Structures are given as structure tokens and as C-alpha cells.
Amino acid sequence: MFVFPRQEWLDEFKKEINKSEDYKKSGATWEAGPITFVIKAKPEIGLNEDVAMWIDLHRGVCREAKIVSMEEGAKAPFVITGEYERWKQVLKKELEPIKGMVQGKLKLKGHLPTIVKYVKAAQDLVECTTRIPTKFLDE
Numbered sequence: 001m002f003v004f005p006r007q008e009w010l011d012e013f014k015k016e017i018n019k020s021e022d023y024k025k026s027g028a029t030w031e032a033g034p035i036t037f038v039i040k041a042k043p044e045i046g047l048n049e050d051v052a053m054w055i056d057l058h059r060g061v062c063r064e065a066k067i068v069s070m071e072e073g074a075k076a077p078f079v080i081t082g083e084y085e086r087w088k089q090v091l092k093k094e095l096e097p098i099k100g101m102v103q104g105k106l107k108l109k110g111h112l113p114t115i116v117k118y119v120k121a122a123q124d125l126v127e128c129t130t131r132i133p134t135k136f137l138d139e
Contacts, residue, residue: 001133001134001135002086002133002134002135003134003136003137004087004091004131004134004135004136005039005051005053005067005087005090006067007066007067007121008032009132009134010053010055010065010066010067011065012132013055013062013065013129013132014055014064014065015063016128016129016131017057017061017062017065017125017128018061018062018131019123020127020128022124022127023060023067023121023124023125023127023128024060024061026060026118026120026121026124027057027059027060027061027118027121027124027125028059028060030057030058030059030060030118030121031059031107032077032078032111032114033056033060033078034054034055034056034057034064034069034074034075034076034077034078035054035055035076035077035079035080036052036053036054036055036068036073036074036076036078036079036080036088037052037053037055037056037080037082038050038051038052038053038070038073038079038080038081038082038088039051039053039082039083039084040081040082040083040084042083042084042137042138044083045137046137047136047137050068050070051067051129052067052069052073052074053065053066053067053068053073054066054067054068054072054076055072059109064099074109076110077110077111077117078108078109078110078111078114079108079109079110080097080101080106080107080108080109080110081107081108081109082100082101082104082105082106082107084137084138086100086105086106087139088136090106090126091126091130091134093126093127093130095127096122096123096126097122097126098115098117098119098122100115101115127134
């Protein structure tokens with residue numbers, strides 16, 4: 001089991017992305033740069049500060065996946081921020097990330113029309129997370 005959101009979980013996510021034939025196709029033209037996922041702090045479950053997960057995606061491949069400082073994470077062209085519960089919903093396929101952004105459940109800093117063009121890629125990335133044996137901090 002890999003604890004979300006920790007580096008070990010992120011290492012598994014990178015492996016799953018790079019094994020995914022579907023993502024290789026759906027993300028084949030992505031050259032818009034890295035994406036940072038920010039998981040907001042929730043001290044009552046032991047998540048004492050915000051976590052920034054830097055995912056360097058390029059042409060259907062994940063080149064790097066690491067936890068970075070909030071300052072470094074903010075430098076990505078796309079920063080998607082959400083409460084812990086929202087990210088948990090995404091990982092359990094209860095909330096599509098792009099729908100979540102449009103509905104304001106996840107906050108995007110970056111060019112929404114670019115993200116919207118990659119709905120299938122986003123779905124394939126979420127599919128990759130379902131293959132990671134995940135332990136959530138609140139379970």
C-alpha cells in the first residue's frame with residue numbers, strides 16, 4: 001500500500017503513467033509543461049501542510065514526479081489546487097478532474113482551454129491512479 005500524498009505514491013504514479021498505452025496516445029501531443037497538484041493541509045488526519053506534487057508530462061510520458069516546495073510548485077504552467085477530500089474523490093473516480101475545475105471544486109491556475117483539450121488524457125491519468133494500491137490518511 002502506498003500512502004497518498006507521499007513521494008512513494010508519486011513514484012508508483014509515474015510508473016503507471018509510463019506503462020499506460022492509453023496515456024501514451026491521449027497525451028502524445030502534450031507539450032504545455034509540468035502540472036502541479038496541490039493537496040490542501042488537513043491537520044486532523046496528519047496532513048499538516050499543503051503538499052505540492054510536481055508532474056512533468058511531455059508527449060505521453062511522465063519524465064519526473066516529485067514532491068516540491070509550494071514555491072517551486074507554483075512555477076509550473078498549470079497548478080491545480082484542491083482539498084484532500086476532492087483529490088480522494090478524483091483518485092476514486094468519483095470526480096472527473098476537468099469537471100471539478102469547471103465546477104470550482106478544484107482550482108486551476110493556468111490556461112483552462114489547453115487543459116480542456118486533454119480531457120481523455122486526464123481520464124487516462126486518473127485511470128493510472130486506480131492501479132496504485134492506495135492508503136488514504138483518513139481511512
